[in-house]
Amino acid sequence: MKVLILGGNGMLGPWVIKALDERHEMLVTDITEKPDGLKHDYLQLSADDLDGVVRAAEGVDCIVNLSVLRQDRKLAFDVSTRGNYNMMVAARTHGVGRVINTGPHYQLAGPQYEEWDHDLNPDMPPAPGTRLYAHSKALGQEIVRVFSERHGITALTLLYYNMKHTWNLGGPEKEPDYHDDMTPYSTAWPDCGTAIQCAVEVPEERLASNCETFFVFPDIPHRKFRNDKITRVLGWRPRYHVEALWNKKMRTPPSGRHGA
Numbered sequence: 001m002k003v004l005i006l007g008g009n010g011m012l013g014p015w016v017i018k019a020l021d022e023r024h025e026m027l028v029t030d031i032t033e034k035p036d037g038l039k040h041d042y043l044q045l046s047a048d049d050l051d052g053v054v055r056a057a058e059g060v061d062c063i064v065n066l067s068v069l070r071q072d073r074k075l076a077f078d079v080s081t082r083g084n085y086n087m088m089v090a091a092r093t094h095g096v097g098r099v100i101n102t103g104p105h106y107q108l109a110g111p112q113y114e115e116w117d118h119d120l121n122p123d124m125p126p127a128p129g130t131r132l133y134a135h136s137k138a139l140g141q142e143i144v145r146v147f148s149e150r151h152g153i154t155a156l157t158l159l160y161y162n163m164k165h166t167w168n169l170g171g172p173e174k175e176p177d178y179h180d181d182m183t184p185y186s187t188a189w190p191d192c193g194t195a196i197q198c199a200v201e202v203p204e205e206r207l208a209s210n211c212e213t214f215f216v217f218p219d220i221p222h223r224k225f226r227n228d229k230i231t232r233v234l235g236w237r238p239r240y241h242v243e244a245l246w247n248k249k250m251r252t253p254p255s256g257r258h259g260a
């Protein structure tokens, strides 16, 4: 498959490239310059450049949008909302059959859900709240949904909580390394990348519709955020878990910071 990646030069990009490497041909794009050592085709391209995104999508089979701008009000909408519009126009223009959209969990499960509920799943009605990052991404997701419905483009949105890669996230047999900003909802970077690979490669017949959303979470015992849909439908399995955080046998972490 030939895959166009938008915003491929950020934190997640290299893990996606690693997961797709040698399985797919890639055209990586980002507003920044080509990173050293990248062996795939590269184009410096802003996701808010409609003509540029349309040109870049010619001849590709799948577009993966990893671009995001979290802070500035205008730029956030240009990148996180209009970037998705541009991706969908490009897909429609060239008959690209599949797009993969990404974002944070709270573009769907905003504070109204997150602060009060558990068993949260990616098919709940979206309630992103008013935070700029969540709101601009949620509007982008809605644009993806409308194009998908109107133009028969398969659109898979992957929502993450927090990503970490230098951590040992532990497992049944070993404790994690503890860090100040550790949250039990963290997904290790390699797992974040393979989730995109699963979305790129999942056969159409496994999908209930051509527009589906998935939470990308490790296995968490209380299931506040559920990952059963992504494991069942996309066949993704997280390799890193945080079970030791929930295990009564856990030893006291360094300096007792995380013991409560």
Ligand SMILES: NC(=O)c1ccc[n+]([C@@H]2O[C@H](COP(=O)([O-])OP(=O)(O)OC[C@H]3O[C@@H](n4cnc5c(N)ncnc54)[C@H](O)[C@@H]3O)[C@@H](O)[C@H]2O)c1
Binding pocket: 006, 007, 008, 009, 010, 011, 012, 013, 029, 030, 031, 032, 045, 046, 047, 048, 065, 066, 067, 068, 069, 079, 102, 103, 104, 105, 159, 160, 161, 162, 163, 164
């Ligand atoms: N990092 C996390 O912990 C985390 C958590 C939840 C969700 N996500 C989602 O994962 C995806 C990737 O996030 P990330 O952590 O790699 O973000 P990042 O900020 O590291 O990377 C974003 C990339 O977008 C690029 N970009 C910015 N403006 C652009 C523009 N105009 N045109 C093209 N590219 C532009 C940046 O140069 C950067 O390379 C995003 O959709 C984000 O919302 C990330």
